[in-house]
Amino acid sequence: MPIWGTSTGGYFSCPHCRARYAVRHQHAPERRKGTAICLVCDKTMSEWDDVVEPAYVLIERPQAPN
DSSP states (O other), rough: OOEEEEEEEEEEEEETTEEEEEEEEEEEEEEEEEEETTTTOOOOOEEEEEEEEEEEEEEEEEOOOO
16 A cells, blocks of 8 residues: 655745645655645646645635735
């Protein structure tokens, strides 16, 4: 049975809309490809091809302009 590890990754801001995410890194038993899509603007935030896979949790939506 594969073993997964998890570590805290800190915070990340979407490069397109600046929404803030908490990030956790999952360590997979083998290399995986993936893409993270922003929940606010629906654009690609990051891509990976690694044994470390980020998991994003939206914590703050960007402020609307006044």
